[in-house]
Amino acid sequence: xxxxxxxxxxxxxxxxxxxxxxxxxxxxxxxxxxxxxxxxxxxxxxxxxxxxxxxxxxxxxxxxxxxxxxxxxxxxxxxxxxxxxxxxxxxxxxxxxxxxxxxxxxxxxxxxxxxxxxxxxxxxxxxxxxxxxxxxxxxxxxxxxxxxxxxxxxxxxxxxxxxxxxxxxxxxxxxxxxxxxxxxxxxxxxxxxxxxxxxxxxxxxxxxxxxxxxxxxxxxxxxxxxxxxxxxxxxxxxxxxxxxxxxxxxxxxxxxxxxxxxxxxxxxxxxxxxxxxxxxxxxxxxxxxxxxxxxxxxxxxxxxxxxxxxxxxxxxxxxxxxxxxxxxxxxxxxxxxxxxxxxxxxxxxxxxxxxxxxxxxxx
Amino acid sequence: xxxxxxxxxxxxxxxxxxxxxxxxxxxxxxxxxxxxxxxxxxxxxxxxxxxxxxxxxxxxxxxxxxxxxxxxxxxxxxxxxxxxxxxxxxxxxxxxxxxxxxxxxxxxxxxxxxxxxxxxxxxxxxxxxxxxxxxxxxxxxxxxxxxxxxxxxxxxxxxxxxxxxxxxxxxxxxxxxxxxxxxxxxxxxxxxxxxxxxxxxxxxxxxxxxxxxxxxxxxxxxxxxxxxxxxxxxxxxxxxxxxxxxxxxxxxxxxxxxxxxxxxxxxxxxxxxxxxxxxxxxxxxxxxxxxxxxxxxxxxxxxxxxxxxxxxxxxxxxxxxxxxxxxxxxxxxxxxxxxxxxxxxxxxxxxxxxxxxxxxxxx
Numbered sequence: 158x159x160x161x162x163x164x165x166x167x168x169x170x171x172x173x174x175x176x177x178x179x180x181x182x183x184x185x186x187x188x189x190x191x192x193x194x195x196x197x198x199x200x201x202x203x204x205x206x207x208x209x210x211x212x213x214x215x216x217x218x219x220x221x222x223x224x225x226x227x228x229x230x231x232x233x234x235x236x237x238x239x240x241x242x243x244x245x246x247x248x249x250x251x252x253x254x255x256x257x258x259x260x261x262x263x264x265x266x267x268x269x270x271x272x273x274x275x276x277x278x279x280x281x282x283x284x285x286x287x288x289x290x291x292x293x294x295x296x297x298x299x300x301x302x303x304x305x306x307x308x309x310x311x312x313x314x315x316x317x318x319x320x321x322x323x324x325x326x327x328x329x330x331x332x333x334x335x336x337x338x339x340x341x342x343x344x345x346x347x348x349x350x351x352x353x354x355x356x357x358x359x360x361x362x363x364x365x366x367x368x369x370x371x372x373x374x375x376x377x378x379x380x381x382x383x384x385x386x387x388x389x390x391x392x393x394x395x396x397x398x399x400x401x402x403x404x405x406x407x408x409x410x411x412x413x414x415x416x417x418x419x420x421x422x423x424x425x426x427x428x429x430x431x432x433x434x435x436x437x438x439x440x441x442x443x444x445x446x447x448x449x450x451x452x453x454x455x456x457x458x459x460x461x462x463x464x465x466x467x468x469x470x471x472x473x474x475x476x477x478x479x480x481x482x483x484x485x486x487x488x489x490x491x492x493x494x495x496x497x498x499x500x501x502x503x504x505x506x507x508x509x510x511x512x513x514x515x516x517x518x519x520x
Numbered sequence: 521x522x523x524x525x526x527x528x529x530x531x532x533x534x535x536x537x538x539x540x541x542x543x544x545x546x547x548x549x550x551x552x553x554x555x556x557x558x559x560x561x562x563x564x565x566x567x568x569x570x571x572x573x574x575x576x577x578x579x580x581x582x583x584x585x586x587x588x589x590x591x592x593x594x595x596x597x598x599x600x601x602x603x604x605x606x607x608x609x610x611x612x613x614x615x616x617x618x619x620x621x622x623x624x625x626x627x628x629x630x631x632x633x634x635x636x637x638x639x640x641x642x643x644x645x646x647x648x649x650x651x652x653x654x655x656x657x658x659x660x661x662x663x664x665x666x667x668x669x670x671x672x673x674x675x676x677x678x679x680x681x682x683x684x685x686x687x688x689x690x691x692x693x694x695x696x697x698x699x700x701x702x703x704x705x706x707x708x709x710x711x712x713x714x715x716x717x718x719x720x721x722x723x724x725x726x727x728x729x730x731x732x733x734x735x736x737x738x739x740x741x742x743x744x745x746x747x748x749x750x751x752x753x754x755x756x757x758x759x760x761x762x763x764x765x766x767x768x769x770x771x772x773x774x775x776x777x778x779x780x781x782x783x784x785x786x787x788x789x790x791x792x793x794x795x796x797x798x799x800x801x802x803x804x805x806x807x808x809x810x811x812x813x814x815x816x817x818x819x820x821x822x823x824x825x826x827x828x829x830x831x832x833x834x835x836x837x838x839x840x841x842x843x844x845x846x847x848x849x850x851x852x853x854x855x856x857x858x859x860x861x862x863x864x865x866x867x868x869x870x871x872x873x874x875x876x877x878x879x880x881x882x883x
Contacts, residue, residue: 376735377743377776384740418580
C-alpha cells in the first residue's frame with residue numbers, strides 16, 4: 158500500500174539497501190569492539206531477533222583489527238562506525254568490513270575522505286554518509302540551530318556536498334542518513350533530501366532516549382517517513398542494550414505492512430462453489446501450525462480449484478480444496494493431489510519442511 | 521513546524537477540539553462505569569497523568585445513570601461511549617455527559633440517530649461519529665475487506681454519510697474518528713476524509729494490542745497522521761489499564777513538538793558580549809528548578825542585554841545578564857533589576873510564583 162520512493166540499490170554485504178529491496182532493520186553493538194567474544198555473542202543474539210545489518214564502533218586501531226575475527230563468526234554484514242580518524246576506516250576495510258559509516262565533516266580533510274573512498278571502491282564495499290544535527294550545529298555555530306527548518310536545510314546541504322565530493326571520485330555506492338535528536342527536524346531533513354536525490358536513506362532519530370520515550374520518538378519519526386515512502390533501512394536508537402532496538406524496528410515495519418510477521422493465513426470468502434468445510438480447514442491448519450515461523454510465510458487455504466490455485470500460487474504455500482480432494486501448492490507450483498481429510502496435515506508438514514530447508518541454507 | 525489541517529472548532533465540555541486548539545490526549549476507563557467509586561478513582565489518576573478528555577463505556581442504563589455522579593467528582597469532560605441502543609445515549613445526555621460517541625451504523629435506525637442528535641443539540645454537547653473498520657467490514661461483507669484501499673474508502677463513505685445525515689438535522693458539533701486495526705488502512709481513511717471535510721479528527725488505531733506492540737503501532741499510525749497535520753485529539757488504544765495510553769499519547773505529541781514537556785530552558789550561545797558566567801548560571805537554574813512544572817514553561821537564560829531581552833521576551837519567563845547585574849522578565853515584560861549573584865534564585869522564585877498563580881486559577 159505504501160508507494161516507496163525509488164532509490165539506487167546499494168549493498169551491505171549480501172543485504173541490498175534501496176532499489177526496491179525490503180526495508181532492513183539494523184542495530185549497533187554496545188560492547189567494546191576489541192572484546193571479540195562479547196561482540197560476537199551480542200551480534201548472534203541480535204541476529205536471532207532479526208537484525209539484518211550490524212554496526213560496531215571503531216574508536217581504535219585495535220577495534221578495527223578485531224573486525225576480521227568478528228566477521229568470520231557472524232552471519233550479518235558488518236559496518237564499521239568511524240569518527241575523526243580516517244585511518245580507522247582504512248584499517249576496518251583492510252580487515253573485511255562490509256561497509257563504513259563516516260561523517261565526512263568530522264574527518265580531517267577532503268584528502269582523508271578520498272583515501273577512504275578509494276579503499277572502499279577497491280574492496281567493493283559501500284559507504285554510509287551519516288550527517289547528524291549535532292555535528293552540523295557544532296560546525297555552523299549554535300545560532301543557526303534555533304529554527305528547525307534552518308537546521309534541517311543545513312543537514313541536507315551538508316549531506317549533498319559530501320555525496321557530490323564522493324561521487325566526483327567515481328564512487329556511487331552511498332547510503333545517507335540525516336538524523337536529528339528531534340523528530341520534526343529529522344522529518345524535514347529526510348523529506349527534503351529524498352526529493353532531491355536517489356540515495357537510499359538510513360532512517361533514525363539520534364538520542365531518542367530510554368526505551369519508553371525513545372520507542373515512541375523512533376516509531377513516530379521513522380514511521381512517519383516510511384508511511385510517506387521514504388526510507389530503505391532503519392535503526393532505532395535506544396539507550397541501553399541494543400536488543401530492544403531490533404524488536405522495535407520490526408514492530409515499526411510490521412505496523413506499516415512493510416514486513417509480515419510469522420505465518421499469515423489467507424483464505425477465500427466461501428462462495429457457492431465451495432465444496433469443502435473451509436472454516437473448519439482454516440481452524441485445523443491454525444491449530445497445527447507452530448506459533449513462530451522461521452521466516453514470514455503466507456499460507457493460503459482456498460475453497461475450490463477455480464480461484465484457489467491462483468491465490469495459492471501468490472502465497473508461499475497453500476492448499477486448494479475440491480470435491481473430497483485438494484491440491485497442495487508451493488511457490489506457485491502444484492505439488493500433488495491430497496484427500497480432503499489429509500489436507501491440513503499435508504500443509505503443515507510442507508511448512509515444516511520449508512523451515513528445515515531454510516535452516517540448511519542459512520546455518 | 522507542522523502545518524495543521526484547518527478544522528472547525530468543537531467543544532467537549534471546556535476542551536476545544538479542532539479549530540486550531542492544541543491536540544488533546546484522551547483515554548477510556550476500563551472499570552465498570554456503574555462502579556462510581558472505581559471509575560472516579562481511575563479518572564482522577566488519569567487526570568494526574570495528563571488525560572484531557574475521558575470516555576466511559578455505557579452498555580447499560582445503570583451505567584448511563586452513573587454519569588451524573590461521576591461527572592460531579594472529576595475535572596475532565598466526560599464522553600459516553602454508546603453502541604446499539606440509542607436510549608443509552610439519551611440517558612447519558614440526560615445525566616450530564618459532555619459528549620457522546622456513537623457509530624450511527626450500529627444504532628437501530630435513522631430515527632434513533634435523529635433522537636440522539638436532537639438531545640445533544642438541546643443539551644449543547646457534541647457528538648463523535650466513530651467508524652471502525654470492523655463494523656464496516658461486518659456490514660458490507662468480508663469480500664470488500666480484502667484490499668486495504670477499498671476498506672478505507674468504505675470507512676470514509678460511511679463516515680461522510682453519517683455526518684451528512686446529522687448535519688441535515690442542523691447539528692454541526694461533530695468530531696469524527698476512522699479507526700482500523702491496521703495502520704495503513706487507518707492512514708488511508710484519515711487522509712482521504714481529511715481532504716474532503718473540515719471535521720476535527722479523533723485519531724486512533726483499534727486493537728493496537730498489548731503495550732509493546734501496541735505502543736509502536738499507535739505511535740506510527742497516530743504519529744504519521746499528526747506529522748502530516750491531520751488530527752485534533754488522540755487516543756492510544758492499549759490492552760490493559762489505560763494509564764499507559766495517556767503516557768504514550770503525550771510522548772507522541774512531544775516527539776512531534778506538538779506539546780512541550782515540563783520546563784524547557786533556552787540559553788544563548790555565549791559571544792564576545794557576554795559578561796557573566798552563563799554556563800554556570802544555566803546550571804544553577806537547572807539544579808534549583810523542580811523536576812516537573814505544573815505546565816510547560818520556556819525559561820530563557822540569556823547572557824547579555826543586547827539580544828537577551830528579545831529572546832527572554834519570547835519565553836514565558838527569563839533572565840538576561842549584564843555587568844554584575846541582570847534583569848528578570850516575565851511574559852515579555854521586564855520585571856526588575858537583580859544583582860548577578862541573585863539572578864538564578866530570583867528566576868526560580870518567579871517560576872514557583874507562576875505555578876502558585878496557576879493553581880489559584882485552575883483548582
